[in-house]
Amino acid sequence: MGGGSAVRQYERRFLQGEPEDTGRKDGCEEAPHKTRSFGEYEVHETGSNEYKLIKAGVAIGVFSEARVEEERILFPLSRGMLLEVSKEGVREIATFEKAVLFGLISSDGSNAYHQKINSKGRHHTDHSTRFYSKDRILIELFDESSMKIYGLTPHHYERKDGLITAAIYSKGVFYDLSDYDVKMGAYEFRVPREHLDYDGKKAYLKGFFSGDGSACIVRRKRLQIRFYSKCKEGLEGLRQILMDLGFHPYETEKDERSDNIRYYFSVPARECKKFMDEIGSFKPEHIEAFREYRRLRGEEAERG
Amino acid sequence: MEVLKVNVLRRSRCGFDCVSCPYFKKACIGCVIETCLVDKCIKGTSYTGITHPKSFCRLRPYCPIGGKERPSPVQVSSLGRKQVARIKFPRFIPEIDISDERSWIWREGFQVPAVFVPLWQLLTNENFLSKASSKGLHDYLGFDGKILLSTVMPDELIDRLETKDYFRLIEELRPDATMVPDNYTYTDVPLYQSWSQTIRLVSFANDFLELDIPLIGLVKGANLRQMDWAVRRQVEMGYVSFAMPARELFEEEMLDYFLPQILLTLRRSLRNDFEFLLYGVGVKLWEYKDVSFSNLSWFLRAKHGEYYWDGLFYDLRDPSIRFEECYCEACGGMMPQDIIDLWFDDKERAMRTLAAHNLLDLSRLWQRR
Numbered sequence: 001m002g003g004g005s006a007v008r009q010y011e012r013r014f015l016q017g018e019p020e021d022t023g024r025k026d027g028c029e030e031a032p033h034k035t036r037s038f039g040e041y042e043v044h045e046t047g048s049n050e051y052k053l054i055k056a057g058v059a060i061g062v063f064s065e066a067r068v069e070e071e072r073i074l075f076p077l078s079r080g081m082l083l084e085v086s087k088e089g090v091r092e093i094a095t096f097e098k099a100v101l102f103g104l105i106s107s108d109g110s111n112a113y114h115q116k117i118n119s120k121g122r123h124h125t126d127h128s129t130r131f132y133s134k135d136r137i138l139i140e141l142f143d144e145s146s147m148k149i150y151g152l153t154p155h156h157y158e159r160k161d162g163l164i165t166a167a168i169y170s171k172g173v174f175y176d177l178s179d180y181d182v183k184m185g186a187y188e189f190r191v192p193r194e195h196l197d198y199d200g201k202k203a204y205l206k207g208f209f210s211g212d213g214s215a216c217i218v219r220r221k222r223l224q225i226r227f228y229s230k231c232k233e234g235l236e237g238l239r240q241i242l243m244d245l246g247f248h249p250y251e252t253e254k255d256e257r258s259d260n261i262r263y264y265f266s267v268p269a270r271e272c273k274k275f276m277d278e279i280g281s282f283k284p285e286h287i288e289a290f291r292e293y294r295r296l297r298g299e300e301a302e303r304g
Numbered sequence: 305m306e307v308l309k310v311n312v313l314r315r316s317r318c319g320f321d322c323v324s325c326p327y328f329k330k331a332c333i334g335c336v337i338e339t340c341l342v343d344k345c346i347k348g349t350s351y352t353g354i355t356h357p358k359s360f361c362r363l364r365p366y367c368p369i370g371g372k373e374r375p376s377p378v379q380v381s382s383l384g385r386k387q388v389a390r391i392k393f394p395r396f397i398p399e400i401d402i403s404d405e406r407s408w409i410w411r412e413g414f415q416v417p418a419v420f421v422p423l424w425q426l427l428t429n430e431n432f433l434s435k436a437s438s439k440g441l442h443d444y445l446g447f448d449g450k451i452l453l454s455t456v457m458p459d460e461l462i463d464r465l466e467t468k469d470y471f472r473l474i475e476e477l478r479p480d481a482t483m484v485p486d487n488y489t490y491t492d493v494p495l496y497q498s499w500s501q502t503i504r505l506v507s508f509a510n511d512f513l514e515l516d517i518p519l520i521g522l523v524k525g526a527n528l529r530q531m532d533w534a535v536r537r538q539v540e541m542g543y544v545s546f547a548m549p550a551r552e553l554f555e556e557e558m559l560d561y562f563l564p565q566i567l568l569t570l571r572r573s574l575r576n577d578f579e580f581l582l583y584g585v586g587v588k589l590w591e592y593k594d595v596s597f598s599n600l601s602w603f604l605r606a607k608h609g610e611y612y613w614d615g616l617f618y619d620l621r622d623p624s625i626r627f628e629e630c631y632c633e634a635c636g637g638m639m640p641q642d643i644i645d646l647w648f649d650d651k652e653r654a655m656r657t658l659a660a661h662n663l664l665d666l667s668r669l670w671q672r673r
Contacts, residue, residue: 002459002462002487002488002489002490002552003488003489003490003524003549003550003551003552003553004490004491004552004553004555004556004558005339005490005491005492005552005556006341006354006490006491006492006493007341007351007354007492008552008555008556009490009552010351010352010353010354013458014353016351016352016353016354017351017352017353017354018351018352019349019350019351020349020350020351020352021348021349022345022348022349022350023348024346024347024348025345025346025348025369026369027369027371028361028364028367028369028370028371058458058460059353062352062353113648115648123641123644
């Protein structure tokens with residue numbers, strides 16, 4: 001395939017081929033490198049502190065940073081994603097911030113476009129990603145995630161009833177989130193399980209729970225943790241990742257109290273503490289319920 | 305004075321002494337590439353991923369201070385000769401993506417006389433390769449036109465295959481014709497490497513004469529001398545159909561320098577009894593008559609929402625074409641705006657329509673010429 005300039009070829013295929021000043025040389029020393037193997041993938045650390053990812057002898061990427069763990073190596077990608085290389089292969093996974101953002105948008109967000117005709121009679125498409133909440137803390141969390149991942153500060157609109165809309169108007173963000181199908185339409189969401197590692201699943205659940213979760217003390221002593229949604233398939237996805245994390249959530253049920261069609265599932269009472277410790281919530285109301293539950297448990301323990 | 309002149313030419317810019325080169329004395333006039341990466345590296349400019357201090361420097365064997373021996377090139381014993389059948393290239397031959405059935409355009413009811421199937425896609429996917437090998441390409445693709453096997457592939461795959469591997473693959477895949485194996489010849493690396501690769505190409509072309517199917521010679525080289533040498537050797541062996549992988553040369557604006565000269569060489573050697581195909585160039589080149597084209601651009605551009613109109617590609621939203629109706633078999637009067645609308649309703653159908661339109665536009669364009 002190779003023709004023309006080798007530099008251009010490397011630029012095109014591997015995003016390499018940039019000139020660097022290495023000084024005049026009288027001899028060439030083999031650059032030191034370490035190798036780690038993960039199945040058919042190898043990671044070489046080169047002398048210039050770069051990491052080269054190789055599959056079947058073919059260099060498929062070079063990264064300036066990496067996080068080396070026992071079972072895997074993580075390379076930072078753009079827009080809050082990481083490339084995970086492990087024995088299972090290679091996949092893109094979400095960072096903590098991105099997983100939280102996925103969760104927030106899946107619960108109380110939207111990712112949509114609409115077409116309109118402008119004053120000159122031309123078609124115009126608006127792309128927007130929004131998050132709705134009455135909790136300023138959640139809005140700030142959305143802003144922070146947006147800033148970290150996309151470098152964009154959302155616009156805010158506040159209604160008289162206190163509902164705040166944080167909106168990002170960006171085609172790039174719209175297409176990025178569309179690629180993961182986190183929010184396909186109103187009330188429709190999908191858990192991007194294949195892009196979530198252990199910590200990512202926790203972060204996603206925390207984000208989602210902060211939006212469409214409920215934590216309250218019932219009968220003055222028991223903590224009830226529930227996930228609500230109109231999207232039954234989405235709830236099943238949530239149950240699945242909870243099970244991946246070692247929880248045993250109850251089956252999804254239809255919420256008969258609601259006039260609209262709505263589903264929910266609960267986390268068993270015996271796993272509430274685990275849920276609080278490992279997942280938790282960003283929502284002040286939930287945090288207060290968790291605190292109250294811990295206080296009640298403390299009192300109960302004191303009474304013996 | 306004459307001796308001195310020869311010595312100057314025989315010494316590479318990087319300092320390598322070419323005077324005693326046992327291999328290319330006749331063909332090569334010495335390595336004097338101004339952009340040579342080895343020369344640049346020694347003088348202080350390296351290129352990430354290519355040269356020092358990377359442990360993967362592929363040019364170390366060609367570097368006078370690299371500490372490695374230059375590999376001996378393939379030796380061509382004596383060239384055979386055979387009456388190689390012409391392929392009869394149509395004006396435009398679409399390349400397909402074997403891993404994406406949306407590019408299998410005949411399934412949409414659009415008849416094409418021939419397609420190029422890239423071998424590298426099969427080599428990098430065992431699943432496709434085993435299916436295609438067990439059934440043969442015709443049955444696997446469900447295509448009854450001509451299947452031409454493209455050997456143009458990434459360098460790392462080129463290095464791995466030997467003649468017996470190609471023969472086994474061709475026997476299993478049963479294409480109607482095949483290119484001779486590809487090579488890599490860069491314009492900014494020492495000529496020793498590109499000459500080694502050029503000789504390798506000729507050696508493969510010689511081996512391929514044993515095959516019973518029509519063969520397509522390749523026009524490759526880092527400079528005109530290498531291209532000319534490789535073409536002449538293939539003509540001597542009886543090749544009459546040639547393909548020139550030209551994407552990189554076109555993008556680097558070097559094609560117009562090489563192509564007229566190569567066509568002239570072929571006309572002089574074979575009069576007009578040859579056929580020529582430009583491979584991998586996705587835009588119209590009006591000035592080259594009697595040249596066929598092949599590319600995957602029609603499909604790749606469709607995947608990115610790009611629309612061919614009269615051989616040039618546009619973003620679907622480009623105002624100059626957005627509201628132009630098209631009456632090709634795929635569009636049936638639709639405008640690009642209709643495809644945009646369709647994209648939001650049924651992305652799959654929109655993409656297929658756009659791909660078919662692009663293919664028909666390119667086919668029509670080159671038939672008109």
